Amino acid sequence: MEKPDKVDPLTEKERDRSNFVRKFVQGYKEPDQMLKDYDTGIPKRIVHYWNDLDNLPQDVNECIESWRSLKESGFDFEIFDENSAREFIKTNLGSRFENAFNLCYHPSMQSDYFRYSYIFVKGGFYIDADDIYHGMSIDDFFKDGRLKLQPFCYDIETAQMISASNFVFQGADKWSWIFYFNTTPLIAASNHPIVERVLLNATQALENCTKEELPEVQATTGPGILTESILEVISEQKNPEETMLVLHNWEKISTSKWSLSYRNDQRNWRLSNQKSYHS
Template structure:
């Protein structure tokens, strides 16, 4: 699409537009490889990991979303739930002081959850899923048979302020002026030491170490923005990018994020607290 021929000004910077176009082309042109290269020919641990910063204030509706995954324990999966303190201790034990300091620089719980998921999956491997995602009961065993990174692509329409259905945006050539393509941070499924997870962990750490006059933007620092940038960097370096990660075109059949939850109406929702100091307090559900 030639945006210079469009009377509307492109809402994205040049780098953001290039990143969006990269995701569009990669997702729409993705083809499953005939075989997995050796470094990814390994199984992923069947660990399902959640994070909620303060489990003493876990909303009931969020708890119900998390509990929907417990049925997988019957299939050999292990569920783990971390809070801010246990996540910090995990990072301290496995990654050290520098990464703990970066975690401490995350000013909102959503940033802490982002940073922790990169840390955990890089160190241990497994399956991180947001605490507001609901499991629909479809088998996920096939996602653990090889060590590639598994992610779902997203597409947001600026003009309508709505997400675009994957059925519509994965079609080759599908695109509109206001569409922004990126990769979501949930689910995050990979074997330990995956190069993309390593890159996003390091990139997020560097971003959190920067001296800034104002609090950094959430998505660009720890969220989908920095994840997508990290994928772009690694894919450009790889000779066989399709063998590095698996694009989950049909993730909505397995799980969806429940939107109407109590916490989304207050400062626990990062969209309402972006670049603002967050202080935990007793909040009603």
């Protein structure tokens, strides 16, 4: 990897985390056998979240509806709003986690925190409401209980995402690239240790926030804390592939649709990061 003339914008911890993800993603090989802990299927249940279903944008609903064709393959569907998500967390996890959910000041944070809560408790497949399904089969992802995640790579220099086809092969790297795992999709059996760890880490991060400043979304509930949690769980494992599956080709199955109406207002977390949000 060529070294930049300028100072690395990442901290040493962030760079180490990015390098870990890069090596894991590019060197990933399917295990010869499944750990007994994960030798079980995942419920064929697809879960969405939108904080205010009474005001669900039509273009977002079209993304959600694109997944409904999977009913023919035996999938069930659930969609939660802020109130039903809070009730789910309160009922299944208790007041500490409910209070943490209440500290999520933006719908994006709520959806992050809820997905960890739901998948930890029930297992299944959480997908963001703005992700559109392209029609390929996803049945194989439900045959074992491992966590399935999509790797991401962002180029600081160009301020653009890098296509997976350009960064998942061995040796692909630039000083300006940041490697991490995305929070969508989130596919796992219930009680998965990585999902448990990110739920606990996000809870603690929310609890540790001061009243003077709203927390940064990605680092508190999003890909930052998810990736950090993965590092904590699998960095010491001899065969981390037995715990999670890297979805190298997920963009063939589903992509996030960018030309959506809500992305132009405060409902887009990028425009509301660390700002007071009013629905």
